[in-house]
Amino acid sequence: MKNTDSISQEEFERIERYLLGAMRPDEQLSLEKDLAENKVLSTQFKKVEAVLNGIEEIALRENLDAFHLEWDENRHARKKSHKIGIPLSIAASFLLLAGFFTWLFWMRPDANEQLFATYYQADPGLVTAMGSSEDYAFDRGMVDYKMGKFAPAIQRWEALLPEKPSNDTLHYFLGSAHLGLKNTAPAKMYLDRVTAQESSAFREDAFWYLALVNVLDKDYEKALLNLKKSNHPEKEELIKTIKEK
Numbered sequence: 427m428k429n430t431d432s433i434s435q436e437e438f439e440r441i442e443r444y445l446l447g448a449m450r451p452d453e454q455l456s457l458e459k460d461l462a463e464n465k466v467l468s469t470q471f472k473k474v475e476a477v478l479n480g481i482e483e484i485a486l487r488e489n490l491d492a493f494h495l496e497w498d499e500n501r502h503a504r505k506k507s508h509k510i511g512i513p514l515s516i517a518a519s520f521l522l523l524a525g526f527f528t529w530l531f532w533m534r535p536d537a538n539e540q541l542f543a544t545y546y547q548a549d550p551g552l553v554t555a556m557g558s559s560e561d562y563a564f565d566r567g568m569v570d571y572k573m574g575k576f577a578p579a580i581q582r583w584e585a586l587l588p589e590k591p592s593n594d595t596l597h598y599f600l601g602s603a604h605l606g607l608k609n610t611a612p613a614k615m616y617l618d619r620v621t622a623q624e625s626s627a628f629r630e631d632a633f634w635y636l637a638l639v640n641v642l643d644k645d646y647e648k649a650l651l652n653l654k655k656s657n658h659p660e661k662e663e664l665i666k667t668i669k670e671k
Contacts, residue, residue, distance in 0.1 A: 433470045435566070441474045473573065537671075542641045545664055548574075549602045549631065552595075564596070576603040594620050598628040605635055614639045621655075634658040646671065 443449050444457050461468050551572045554565040567582035580603045583596055590596055601616030617639065620632035633656040640649035646668050653661045653668075 433474070437467070437470060438474060438566075438569070441471050445475055474569075538641055538644045541667065542638055545641075545660060546605075546638055548606050549599070549635070551599070568599070571599060571603055574606070576606040579603050580607075592619075592623075594623050594626040594628055598626075598632055601632065602635060605639060608642060610639050610642050630655065630657045634661065637661075637664070641668075 440457065444454060449457070461471055548571075551568055554568045563582055563586055567579040570576075570582065571579035580600060583600050583603070586593075586596060597616045597619045601613045601620065604610075604613035604616065614636065617632045617636045620626050620628050621636065623629065626632070633652045637649045637652040637656065640646065640652060649668060650665060653665050
């Protein structure tokens with residue numbers, strides 16, 4: 427079965443033409459027939475429709491819902507197991523404690539990663555029209571970015587840099603995509619280029635994400651400096667949290 431998270435350029439353009447009313451009647455009927463018979467195509471259609479309207483729900487939300495469902499199921503299963511014999515329960519308790527301390531000392535995320543996770547939310551991106559061939563590569567990368575597929579978005583956008591070496595929009599979203607992958611060095615490089623352009627519409631947002639880069643790198647002094655230049659609504663809360671560390 428084809429991966430529902432992947433969509434070819436041909437499929438994307440076909441769905442786009444349907445949504446924009448640019449199809450012949452016979453093409454519309456053909457696509458509607460395919461949608462009724464092909465669940466994978468139907469899923470892709472919904473995702474493209476959401477992206478083009480700027481209101482898509484990122485796959486992360488679906489993953490979180492699945493996680494919470496699994497958590498609830500596991501919790502109910504644990505409640506049903508309380509009638510196990512005493513000796514076995516005691517042995518299980520020791521195993522759980524051992525597992526907990528293993529997680530505590532070896533697997534628990536660092537404090538900086540926990541702080542990052544508390545405040546990080548990817549920039550929602552731009553609405554894409556997928557219109558002119560000139561902008562197609564950028565817009566196609568934006569579709570990947572909005573679906574949480576940061577690596578393909580980076581690959582598409584970095585290929586545009588030779589033609590647009592000082593484009594602040596390109597640098598901002600490259601920085602955002604790298605930050606989504608926790609690649610702090612390239613994220614910092616691209617976001618620094620945005621903050622250096624005083625006329626950039628992305629400048630204050632770039633300072634916020636730079637601060638989160640600093641948090642991941644445990645450079646809290648620089649994080650505070652960048653936060654002061656940001657207009658993010660949570661900046662004061664994050665400043666206070668950092669100062670209390």
